[in-house]
Amino acid sequence: MRLILLGAPGAGKGTQAEILSKRLGIPTISTGNILREAIRNRTETGLKAKAFMDQGNLVPDEVIIGIVRDRLAEPDCANGYILDGMPRTIPQAEALVNAGIEIDCVISIEIDDAVIEQRMTGRRVCGSCGSSYHVTANPPKIEGICNACGSELVTRPDDVPETVRSRLAVYHKETEALKGFYEKLGKLRLIEGNQPIEDATRDILAALGVSK
Secondary structure: OEEEEEOOOOOOHHHHHHHHHHHHOOOEEEHHHHHHHHHHOOOHHHHHHHHHHHOOOOOOHHHHHHHHHHHHOOHHHOOOEEEEOOOOOHHHHHHHHHOOOOOOEEEEEEOOHHHHHHHHHOEEEEOOOOOEEEOOOEOOOEOOEOOOOOOEEEOOHHHOHHHHHHHHHHHHHHHOOHHHHHHHOOOEEEEEOOOOHHHHHHHHHHHHOOOO
């Protein structure tokens, strides 16, 4: 099973990728992680990527595709994989096709911007132990104080309303068009994201034709 998970920031892609990886026995391939690994291992494509990054430039799609292709050729991907963070744009999706990288199904987790904004801006994290809370869904016993260690809870920079809106705008501008791209290929499946995690997982497995 070779999958791509799409969805706006905060839609739950990371959570579902982790669950599906265990359920299906296939690895989640994070482009960020494999890029860092390729650079650390000083592979040919890793060194190319490092040269661009050292100059403060974005790594070109063809270099990213090369690193992804190298990673997908490893034995643990023989039975499938979940691509996380790739593709982000139509040119990247086209480059995957041109590189012969096969995708069986694209799952798009659908959720309204207002719900995502409420989810993300309501998150609070303990500055000391890292415990996570939500002002409505999972509030601490004492407002602003961590249950576990008694330290102050903070809002992460990524969860500030202006940042959340900016990230959503980038998603709609650059990444959302991928739904149309994969719909034309007959590979797109839409999943309701504003429901309990286990229900979304059930719907994804049903869309993939996998028995529970």
